[in-house]
Amino acid sequence: MRALLFVLAFAVVPGCTCSGVNRGDVNLVSLDDEWALGDELAAEVEAQTDPLPDAAAQAYLDRLGGALAAQTELADREWTFTVLDDAAVNAFALPGGHVYVNAGTIAAAETQDELASVVAHEVAHGAARHGTERMVKAYGLSLVAGLVLGDDPGVVRQIVAELVGQSALARFSRSDEEEADGLGLEYLAAAGYDPGGMAAMFETLTALRQRAPGPLERWFATHPLEEDRIEAARQAAEGVEASGPPATDPKAFDGIRQRVRAEVPAAVTS
Template identity: 40%
Template sequence: MTSPRRPLLAPLASLALAACAHQRIAAETALANVLIPPSQEKQLGLQVKQQLEQEQHVQYVDDPVVTGYVGEVAGRILAQAKKDRPDVDWSVKVINDPKTVNAFAVPGGWLYVYSGLLLAADDTAEVAGVLGHESGHVVARHSARQMVDAFGLETLASLALGKNPGAASQLAAGLAGKTALLAYSRGDESEADEYGARYASAAGYDPHGIATFFQKLERGEGKQPGWAAFLSTHPATPDRIEKVNAYIEQHHLTGSGGRSGVELAKVKKRLEAIPPPPAAPPKPGA
């Protein structure tokens, strides 16, 4: 005779696994708070900036129309993020690379948006959703947690105690290159999606912007080579899109701003007139 308790085993196992995952995240967050304090985050962010500029030779867009637009949208989003992380001093840069559709954030509040992402987006609500998503990674300290996982306690402890100056350069190089070691988990990405929708809504934008941007990428996956950069770290899966839409409905997030596309169209026109950056010089010995 089958025990009536057997059907409960699978749900109980799932709950146990979820509890373990929650405990692991809590432990990583606690370690990150001790080993990578906000002051250390700012220093890492500055070193990443130097890596990008001096070794990867990124060039920034300085067109006032483009930077003014991104600054306005980011300012409204980051005003919300500041409520959750008042210790972060945010800085936003637009990288001149029309062939790359991507955006990323590093510890310390440095946000980077490629011009290719602005060209790929349909409207401001989508840009706001992406900026909210990336700021969510910083607010939730996802990079710090991933560093605990990837580099181990010994490296981070030596960094925190000032005994291993080279460790900071190693961590910065990993963040600048966004190596597989520092790839965000599905849970991190989902959490950042929720931040993106919530911040966009609070700033007056349509919170569905991040979902429609993912839908666009999902429909065009494989057709646009430049989209591969974003998709490699932000898989636009139907499940992910469903989750963020469900979150918006469940939390009654509202907002209708940023859907006309008029402002972004002006920005795209300016970007299309900017010459792409020259190829980076070859590395010594290459």
């Protein structure tokens, strides 16, 4: 398994301009299989993590995430959004429409537009099907097909452990990251959130990291924030208007963030 993960972390697909439904690439895993695999991985995430016991924060994320997923080409599929009881700033997407956001990410965001930008980025990974693309490239189609059939619970456990603890599998390629930023920005604006929230969140995280790096290490391991990425997000947002009011209330966000900060006191806050 270690060897497989090593391959995964350093897999390079020569000349791949990929990917996902959004770039017209052929994903060898059917959507039905991807959603079945996602449910299996999600069950394992539930075994390895704790949800934040805060119904209001969970309901808020459901509304925000649902509004973003509704902008994707896979809006007719089932999506789930879960706040995890973890003070570290982190978020990840499983194949099959499952998105997880650590409480620490809610605590760190200055505005709901900033939080929405993180969720939009993860929704974009899901909609572009980056997870199954990477898994097929790394493991081969037959192993992934076996996972869909539940043949290899040990591998499922390992994949989820890597995702939850960050690391190899969560680290998408640079082109996947760029695609997720670009699509995420479109979803943000279409759902009524300020597309400028993405560059703002990058700046918030960069500032927080300078003050207290610990809880942000996972984030920066999987989402390197070079200045050019921040600048790209800034430029992409220029001239893009949020369409209509967002599905969630900025005041509700402020209240939820205040409570989440108390619930996960180890979170870095600004």
